[in-house]
Amino acid sequence: MNTIWIIAQGTFGEAMRRKILNVFLLVAIAIIIMGFAFGSLDPRQEMVTVRSIGLGIIELAGVFISVILSINLIPQEIERRTIYTILSKPVQRYEFLLGKFVGGLLTVLANIALMGAVFFLLVSYKEGHVNVAILKGLLMTFFQLFLVCSIAVFFSAFLSPFVNFFLTFAVFLLGSMSSVIESLGTQDSKKSIIAVDFFKVLHLILPNFGNFNIENPIIHPDVIVTNEFHYFLITIGYAIVYSAFVLTAAVLIFDKREL
């Protein structure tokens, strides 16, 4: 555990200095601030739009930061040969992989926290009270990115960053349309059995990113959250369990990989 933490700290220190990630962070913060500067005439409508856009921007920037960071966590270490000096020390491969993942996750957390803090303070200031719903939204966004990071790290155990970039984004986009895929997988006299089975399997395999936006009426028009605590518990638990499976697979693959 200690080794994982040491590697995570090294990864975090390195990642927080990556210029491209800082660019995403600054642009996102700038857009959030601009959202407040150019409001509409109706103040109530304005805050709804600002909240929606703000969380959307944080999620989008977070996804970019998570993908760009995570796809490079392991390949970059191989390319720069840092991995050789680390793995020739008494470090198990699983410790290295999980250390990189945790370090990447810490970086994502720091970025989300920075963007979220700016957004939260501005919303609270504008509304004149502390808006807890923003914090809940940020929490869900973080666990969504937790899942994105684990998928990118899984692919990085055996794919190049270039392929990984497109694949992780594809998984994210398809996973965000989980409810659409689910409906395509339901039996219908007009659909072919092969197509239905295909979408069923796809829905089963793909992570359900839509769950993290359950309060979004566009994605889930028919869902009303009755027990919020239960919803958070299930959704966060889902992210953790799904990531655990994916990371276990990554460890098994990475353990056999020739470096």
Added chain:
Amino acid sequence: MAQDSSKDLESLADTAKDPGLAMQKAAEENVGYAKVIEIKNLVKTYRNITAVNDISLDVYEGEIFGFLGPNGAGKTTTIKTLLGLIFPTSGTTLVLGKEAGDIEVKEKISYLPESPYFYEHMSAKEVVGYYGSLFGLKGAAKDKRVDYLLDLVGLQSDSKKPLRAFSKGMLQRVGIAQSLINDPKILFFDEPTSGLDPVAHRDIRNLILHLKSEGRTIFLSSHQLSDVELVCDRVSILNKGKIRRLGTVEDLIAGGNVEIIAENIDPENSDLGRLKAITSNVEFVGPKTVITASADNRSKNAVLDWVRSNKGDVVSVAQTRRTLEDIFYETVREGESGPHIPTSTTSTVSSN
């Protein structure tokens, strides 16, 4: 039986006092102890490319073992196998008596890759400390060890600067410091003097000798043949995945060369192929032809006969000392021409 055990104990006591003696004894007698690295029939293939083709060798405690070969000979593949970074297709690799890559073995070895990269945002002190943490070092003990090593490699005054401000030579010194953090028994050095200025180059060469004097075993892969000749006890030369030469430096360079200078030889001579079958080391310098061959009578006379039969005039015949570079060059050229060259007779190992 009791007598044998007593002899063994005496022998072990001697070798414990003097690691150099252990190496010498083991090399001479080819006995089974004091081997710190054992490679047996190692084969490594990547799809249809054979990077390492059935090599076997032993490295003994306390020696500096030079691992030479042209680019693509299979050196790095072998080192990576010994570190457990890649896995053999067949054959065995034992380090300190255990399978390569074993976590207990990793406690006692270290590796310096060619042109190492470290996290640039860290200072030298932080980087070496980071690697120390991976061995469980912490607190004052870690600080003390890090300070000692940075002083040893001459970086104490720059220890707090971020690595992005470091030159290549300074980074190489950081690499050496990190490789010593665990007080290793075996050091794997891959091109430790590559790209260094002459002063840094000499410092690192002296440091390698200092490490040997402390009883450490050094597995040195380098293209700096003059360094290898100076510091290594034994050397192997790999080419195309096979060990082509193996033995002590003295034995490999024994015999010397003969340099024959001749005139009136046409560089376009159609019989040149026959000369190059005797020695590939033929140079045309202005009107003169400089032919370097092995100093044994057979080679020397064959060259002289060739010169005379081609109506050349022998200007001078001089005995020269062979260098490791000559041996390396010959070995690589022999490998290019096809036939497999057997290992040196001094070898305690075999290459099949």
